[in-house]
Amino acid sequence: MDKINFLKEKANLLRQDIIEMLSIAGSGHPGGSLSSADILACLYFDVLRHNPKNPKWEDRDRFVLSKGHACPLLYSVLARCGYFPLEELKTLRKINSRLQGHPDSQKTPGVEISTGSLGQGISAAEGMALAGKIDKKSYRVYVLIGDGEIEEGEVWESAMSAGYYKLNNLCAILDYNGLQIDGPIKKVMNPEPIKEKWSSFGWHTIEINGHSISQILNAFKEAEQTKDKPTIIIAHTIKGKGVSFMENVVEFHGKAPTKQEAKTALNELKEEKKEWKN
Amino acid sequence: MEKLIATRDAFGEALLELGEEYKNLVVLTADLAGSTRVKKFSQKFPQRFFNMGIAEQNMIGVAAGLAQCGKIVVVTSFAIFASGRAWEQIRYSISHSHSNVKIVATHGGISVGEDGASHQGTEDISLMRTIPGMKVIIPADGVETKKVIRAVLKIKDPVYIRLGRPKVPVIFNEDYPFQIGKGYKIKQGKDVSIFACGIMLYEALKSEEKLRKEEISAEVINISTIKPLDKRIIINSVRSTGAVVTAEEHQVIGGLGSAVAETLGENYPVPLERIGIKDKFGESGKVEELLKKYKLTSDDIYKAAKKAVWRKNEKK
Numbered sequence: 001m002d003k004i005n006f007l008k009e010k011a012n013l014l015r016q017d018i019i020e021m022l023s024i025a026g027s028g029h030p031g032g033s034l035s036s037a038d039i040l041a042c043l044y045f046d047v048l049r050h051n052p053k054n055p056k057w058e059d060r061d062r063f064v065l066s067k068g069h070a071c072p073l074l075y076s077v078l079a080r081c082g083y084f085p086l087e088e089l090k091t092l093r094k095i096n097s098r099l100q101g102h103p104d105s106q107k108t109p110g111v112e113i114s115t116g117s118l119g120q121g122i123s124a125a126e127g128m129a130l131a132g133k134i135d136k137k138s139y140r141v142y143v144l145i146g147d148g149e150i151e152e153g154e155v156w157e158s159a160m161s162a163g164y165y166k167l168n169n170l171c172a173i174l175d176y177n178g179l180q181i182d183g184p185i186k187k188v189m190n191p192e193p194i195k196e197k198w199s200s201f202g203w204h205t206i207e208i209n210g211h212s213i214s215q216i217l218n219a220f221k222e223a224e225q226t227k228d229k230p231t232i233i234i235a236h237t238i239k240g241k242g243v244s245f246m247e248n249v250v251e252f253h254g255k256a257p258t259k260q261e262a263k264t265a266l267n268e269l270k271e272e273k274k275e276w277k278n
Numbered sequence: 279m280e281k282l283i284a285t286r287d288a289f290g291e292a293l294l295e296l297g298e299e300y301k302n303l304v305v306l307t308a309d310l311a312g313s314t315r316v317k318k319f320s321q322k323f324p325q326r327f328f329n330m331g332i333a334e335q336n337m338i339g340v341a342a343g344l345a346q347c348g349k350i351v352v353v354t355s356f357a358i359f360a361s362g363r364a365w366e367q368i369r370y371s372i373s374h375s376h377s378n379v380k381i382v383a384t385h386g387g388i389s390v391g392e393d394g395a396s397h398q399g400t401e402d403i404s405l406m407r408t409i410p411g412m413k414v415i416i417p418a419d420g421v422e423t424k425k426v427i428r429a430v431l432k433i434k435d436p437v438y439i440r441l442g443r444p445k446v447p448v449i450f451n452e453d454y455p456f457q458i459g460k461g462y463k464i465k466q467g468k469d470v471s472i473f474a475c476g477i478m479l480y481e482a483l484k485s486e487e488k489l490r491k492e493e494i495s496a497e498v499i500n501i502s503t504i505k506p507l508d509k510r511i512i513i514n515s516v517r518s519t520g521a522v523v524t525a526e527e528h529q530v531i532g533g534l535g536s537a538v539a540e541t542l543g544e545n546y547p548v549p550l551e552r553i554g555i556k557d558k559f560g561e562s563g564k565v566e567e568l569l570k571k572y573k574l575t576s577d578d579i580y581k582a583a584k585k586a587v588w589r590k591n592e593k594k
Binding site for chain 2: 113130
């Protein structure tokens with residue numbers, strides 16, 4: 001139980017960072033950052049073998065944010081792990097900042113590869129997993145993809161080949177929050193049946209509540225034990241999770257909170273923390 | 279009769295040798311192992327070869343991921359698919375992330391022949407040249423191809439290398455000193471500079487002989503690296519000749535001719551004629567027929583050179 005509370009607290013902290021960063025930046029993507037916060041908290045504070053003091057450690061587990069627009073979340077978790085000073089979060093999207101509007105591997109310590117153009121991150125993650133197999137390394141590769149993102153053809157090219165090459169060291173997490181820029185994904189371009197698609201491409205599939213820390217941790221464990229297949233964790237989430245007026249609101253895909261909205265949001269998040277601490 | 283060798287064949291041979299030297303060399307292809315001449319590599323080093331199926335976009339992304347884990351990655355496909363289908367993946371996953379990937383594209387230009395427009399990559403130099411950080415190299419023969427492949431594996435930058443399908447004459451001998459980013463003067467001349475790349479270098483050399491008979495002295499320079507362009511050799515040559523012809527098996531928009539025009543426009547404007555495909559798609563036909571129809575022969579270079587010289591003299 002200690003671990004669960006610890007990770008819940010971390011996720012809450014990440015959400016607060018996201019709100020603060022975006023409100024200072026005045027632009028960016030809160031919805032899909034908030035929806036994945038529990039997943040990234042679990043990865044970075046429990047699952048990943050990594051060393052913030054040595055981001056290029058050869059045997060590290062890799063994480064690729066294929067849905068690059070959720071980088072406020074990634075920057076927050078990297079800073080909280082010690083990849084760079086927390087202070088720097090305030091520079092998000094500003095001129096000369098190391099924290100670009102979408103992840104830039106040449107600028108930000110801990111970012112494995114530049115992403116932001118949807119569909120590309122999963123291919124790169126597949127390449128990293130393939131390198132691990134060639135070198136008989138034990139590291140694992142995790143990649144977070146968006147539910148709208150899977151409309152990209154490249155995702156399925158990657159799904160096909162990762163399945164074919166039986167990359168069981170590759171684990172994708174689908175942030176299934178149900179909304180994309182133009183509306184509900186089922187109205188824009190229904191990608192369902194999602195689970196069946198991935199399993200027919202040779203992947204082990206796990207469906208979870210993407211806000212349940214215990215379900216997330218169990219899913220990662222199951223993925224690690226899966227033989228001969230890559231795993232996809234289909235994480236059902238709520239876009240804007242944790243901030244009442246952002247939850248399931250399409251507009252908050254790519255709209256930063258105003259100063260007033262940020263204040264309200266931060267109060268809510270701080271209250272939430274108090275609730276489950278009691 | 280001169281020796282003929284396809285640049286793709288030279289590449290396949292070079293790769294076999296380099297596979298021994300570079301234990302971290304990994305090769306990917308998109309269902310074109312035979313045509314792009316990586317089949318022998320795949321048989322000799324099966325653990326370091328992956329066929330990614332007919333899926334170029336993913337192949338490029340996978341190459342980027344492999345490179346980020348310390349591999350030197352060679353990916354192969356036809357020029358149009360390598361540069362066109364996967365352009366944005368090359369832009370972002372390869373070049374923006376500075377991935378150590380060498381894109382070796384065979385079947386460049388119109389000399390693909392009978393397969394026609396769909397398979398003739400005539401825009402690739404332009405597409406690759408515009409990507410920040412990409413190096414673009416087009417070897418002229420088999421000897422240069424081997425030297426290029428060897429040279430690009432020594433650097434960590436992404437590089438696009440364009441090769442051809444047909445057998446072409448060998449121009450260079452083994453002591454030709456290829457250097458990335460350096461042009462190479464083959465014929466010294468004083469009336470007109472001819473800058474050529476790929477199969478057009480041989481045509482340029484033939485045109486030089488013809489011009490010589492009419493007492494026009496042409497300087498022929500191989501510009502195999504289109505990017506970074508050897509501005510010094512270009513400007514120095516033009517300072518003494520005052521007239522220019524560029525020759526490439528590519529659209530005149532965006533390729534070698536454009537690169538030379540940009541450089542001279544900014545530094546030393548002189549009369550310039552560009553040999554290349556004039557904003558048209560290719561079509562099916564024999565290689566020689568196509569080169570003739572699309573005005574990519576030594577005769578076309580010869581005429582262009584005379585025109586450039588005439589324009590220079592008009593200005594005086």
